[in-house]
Amino acid sequence: xxxxxxxxxxxxxxxxxxxxxxxxxxxxxxxxxxxxxxxxxxxxxxxxxxxxxxxxxxxxxxxxxxxxxxxxxxxxxxxxxxxxxxxxxxxxxxxxxxxxxxxxxxxxxxxxxxxxxxxxxxxxxxxxxxxxxxxxxxxxxxxxxxxxxxxxxxxxxxxxxxxxxxxxxxxxxxxxxxxxxxxxxxxxxxxxxxxxxxxxxxxxxxxxxxxxxxxxxxxxxxxxxxxxxxxxxxxxxxxxxxxxxxxxxxxxxxxxxxxxxxxxxxxxxxxxxxxxxxxxxxxxxxxxxxxxxxxxxxxxxxxxxxxxxxxxxxxxxxxxxxxxxxxxxxxxxxxxxxxxxxxxxxxxxxxxxxxxxxxxxxxxxxxxxxxxxxxxxxxxxxxxxxxxxxxxxxxxxxx
Numbered sequence: 151x152x153x154x155x156x157x158x159x160x161x162x163x164x165x166x167x168x169x170x171x172x173x174x175x176x177x178x179x180x181x182x183x184x185x186x187x188x189x190x191x192x193x194x195x196x197x198x199x200x201x202x203x204x205x206x207x208x209x210x211x212x213x214x215x216x217x218x219x220x221x222x223x224x225x226x227x228x229x230x231x232x233x234x235x236x237x238x239x240x241x242x243x244x245x246x247x248x249x250x251x252x253x254x255x256x257x258x259x260x261x262x263x264x265x266x267x268x269x270x271x272x273x274x275x276x277x278x279x280x281x282x283x284x285x286x287x288x289x290x291x292x293x294x295x296x297x298x299x300x301x302x303x304x305x306x307x308x309x310x311x312x313x314x315x316x317x318x319x320x321x322x323x324x325x326x327x328x329x330x331x332x333x334x335x336x337x338x339x340x341x342x343x344x345x346x347x348x349x350x351x352x353x354x355x356x357x358x359x360x361x362x363x364x365x366x367x368x369x370x371x372x373x374x375x376x377x378x379x380x381x382x383x384x385x386x387x388x389x390x391x392x393x394x395x396x397x398x399x400x401x402x403x404x405x406x407x408x409x410x411x412x413x414x415x416x417x418x419x420x421x422x423x424x425x426x427x428x429x430x431x432x433x434x435x436x437x438x439x440x441x442x443x444x445x446x447x448x449x450x451x452x453x454x455x456x457x458x459x460x461x462x463x464x465x466x467x468x469x470x471x472x473x474x475x476x477x478x479x480x481x482x483x484x485x486x487x488x489x490x491x492x493x494x495x496x497x498x499x500x501x502x503x504x505x506x507x508x509x510x511x512x513x514x515x516x517x518x519x520x521x522x523x524x525x526x527x528x529x530x531x532x533x534x535x536x537x538x539x540x541x542x543x544x545x546x547x548x549x
Contacts, residue, residue: 448517
C-alpha cells in the first residue's frame with residue numbers, strides 16, 4: 151500500500167478538521183488521533199489497521215512525523231506491533247510549491263523488534279552509512295535519529311548520563327501569557343526597567359546576544375521597535391502580574407528555529423520572555439554561565455538535531471520544547487567546563503561579531519574537552535558545529 155495523503159495541520163483554522171469529522175476519526179483510531187495530529191499521520195494509522203499479515207505500507211509524510219509529540223502514539227504503535235523497515239527523508243525541499251520537509255517510512259505488518267531500519271535521503275536515494283535498530287535510541291520517543299543517520303551527522307560517543315534537568319528548571323509560556331500581553335505593550339526606548347520591563351521575542355535572540363531595540367519585531371500582529379510591558383497597568387487591569395514577577399529573575403533565555411541552540415544570559419533578570427522563548431533557571435549552586443555554555447555547546451546542538459529535528463520550519467533546524475531542553479546532556483563538573491563558562495561570558499560581552507564568534511568557538515572547544523570527546527570525533531563535530539554557528543551568526547547580521 152502506497153500513498154500521498156493530504157498534509158493538514160490541526161494548528162491552523164484553514165486546515166483543521168471540523169468537530170464532527172474529528173469525533174468520527176477519534177472513534178475509529180482511538181488514542182492515535184489526538185487533537186493536533188496531522189491528517190497525513192492519521193491516514194497512516196488507518197492504513198496500519200488494514201494491512202494484510204505479510205503487508206507493507208509506505209506513505210509520504212511531513213518530516214515532523216518523526217518527532218512530533220502528537221504522532222508519538224502512532225510511532226509507538228509501529229514500534230510495538232509492526233516493523234519499520236526503511237525510511238527515506240528528503241533532506242531539503244524537493245517538491246515545487248511545497249515548502250515542507252518530507253519523509254516516507256516503509257512499515258511491515260509483521261513485528262520484528264530486533265530488525266534494523268535502513269535509510270536513504272534526497273531524490274537520488276543516497277544510502278545512509280549506518281543501520282539503526284528502532285529501539286536503539288528510543289529514550290527520546292522520537293525517530294529523528296533515523297533521519298540524522300540519513301543526513302550523515304557526526305558520530306560522537308558520550309559517556310555522560312547527566313542532563314540539563316540535573317542543573318536547571320526550564321519553562322515555556324503558553325497562549326494565555328502571549329495574548330494576556332495585548333493592550334499592555336508600549337514602545338519605549340528609554341524607561342524605568344522596573345516599571346516597564348523589556349519584552350524579548352525569539353527573533354531578538356542570537357548566540358550570546360540580545361538584539362532588543364535594534365529593529366522592529368512583530369508581536370500580536372503589530373510591529374514594535376522597543377517593546378516593554380506596562381507593569382503598573384498590568385497589575386491594575388491585567389492578569390499577568392504574578393507571571394511577570396516570576397520571570398524577572400536571573401535566567402538563560404533560549405530561542406529555537408535555528409541551526410544551533412541560541413541562548414543568552416539575563417543575569418540581572420530584566421527581560422520578559424515572549425512565547426515561544428524558553429526560560430531556563432539554574433538550580434541552587436549552578437552558575438548562569440555554566441548553564442548557558444552547556445546549552446550552547448556543540449554536543450547539545452548535535453543531540454538536539456539527532457533526537458528532535460523535523461518539527462521546525464526547515465528540516466535541519468532545531469525546535470525544542472522546554473521538556474526537551476531538559477534532556478540535553480551536560481559534562482561532569484570541572485575546570486574545563488569552568489573555562490567554557492568564562493569564554494561564553496566573554497563572548498556575550500563582545501560587540502564585534504567576529505570576536506564573539508571566536509570566543510564562542512573556544513567555549514565550544516572547551517565543552518568538547520569537558521565531555522571527553524575523542525580527537526577524531528571532536529574534529530568532525532567541530533567542523534559541523536562551527537559551520538552551523540557561522541551560518542546562524544552571520545545571517546543574524548542582516549536582521
